[in-house]
Amino acid sequence: MPDTVKNLELIDMPDMEKARSLINHIGLPHQPRVVMQALRETQKESPDFGRIVQIINSDTAMAAKILKLVNAPAWGLRQHISSISQALALLGIPRFNVLVITSALKEAVVGDDASLHTFWLHSVNVARGTEYILDHQHIFRNFSELIPEQVYLAGLFHDAAVPMIAKRYPLYREFFPFLLRERDRVPEVEFAKLGTYHHTISYILARSWGVAPMISETILSHHENGAVRVPGTMAMAKVSAALQLADYLDLIYQHKIGNITGVDTWPEEEWAETHEETLFQLDLDGAQLSDLIDDFFIFLGQQE
Ligand SMILES: [Fe+2]
Ligand SMILES: [Fe+2]
Numbered sequence: 001m002p003d004t005v006k007n008l009e010l011i012d013m014p015d016m017e018k019a020r021s022l023i024n025h026i027g028l029p030h031q032p033r034v035v036m037q038a039l040r041e042t043q044k045e046s047p048d049f050g051r052i053v054q055i056i057n058s059d060t061a062m063a064a065k066i067l068k069l070v071n072a073p074a075w076g077l078r079q080h081i082s083s084i085s086q087a088l089a090l091l092g093i094p095r096f097n098v099l100v101i102t103s104a105l106k107e108a109v110v111g112d113d114a115s116l117h118t119f120w121l122h123s124v125n126v127a128r129g130t131e132y133i134l135d136h137q138h139i140f141r142n143f144s145e146l147i148p149e150q151v152y153l154a155g156l157f158h159d160a161a162v163p164m165i166a167k168r169y170p171l172y173r174e175f176f177p178f179l180l181r182e183r184d185r186v187p188e189v190e191f192a193k194l195g196t197y198h199h200t201i202s203y204i205l206a207r208s209w210g211v212a213p214m215i216s217e218t219i220l221s222h223h224e225n226g227a228v229r230v231p232g233t234m235a236m237a238k239v240s241a242a243l244q245l246a247d248y249l250d251l252i253y254q255h256k257i258g259n260i261t262g263v264d265t266w267p268e269e270e271w272a273e274t275h276e277e278t279l280f281q282l283d284l285d286g287a288q289l290s291d292l293i294d295d296f297f298i299f300l301g302q303q304e
Helices: 016-026 033-042 049-057 060-070 084-109 114-136 148-157 161-168 170-181 183-194 198-208 213-219 234-256 268-274 276-281 286-302
Strands: none
Touching (some): 033 084, 049 060, 049 084, 148 213, 148 234
């Protein structure tokens, strides 16, 4: 068991022991030392910007990947960014941290494996979707303890265990299209095959990468159809609901752009019926849900 996991205080889920033993087999990608050092510096009371830049630049390959990522349209910077210090100055510390974590996580779980493109797009879209939904529904305004950048990480990590498991168990790789197409059956099938769930492993990974406990815990509930596996605060219930909805929105989106085949569609009415509690938490009715879906797809389209 990696030390980063041994020393974590984790929620005691019934499948936790199985999850830990699976991690013993497949390993857990560790957060690169450079990332850890840079994040530690950003969390100081008076962070030293020069030091943060210096730490990131000490790993040239990582710095190059971060620069490539920040110049993607999704980051919304209108000018070309040519240095880490420019990225930090323009994004500010909270967004810069998300940028660094996104780049490192992609490298750790996807690497150069082109077959995981759809998976990674899903992770990023759910991250953006979770933040987008909470903003759209004015939830950040009413729950000041919710920080947009942290909420983004719930989406980014929610399925992060999937490629980790797939690397060790080729059968699970075939399972990935199934995971997207028939997501409602996923927990049952996964439990039968592994004795645990990808959301439990993703939760442990998020905690080991320093994602806030409350945010990480919402990952545990993302296949719960409106309910939560771990009861928590009202703010947490909002994030859980937004994560569940974002997960669904990206399914429709990936279907729309042709990345998921073999199913006709996911009717909104049907989803709304099984996710009454999710919609209630987000203060949405059926008509408002349709509007939100349209708005979110426009938002994604603008960032391509
Ligand atoms: Fe999932
Ligand atoms: Fe997902």
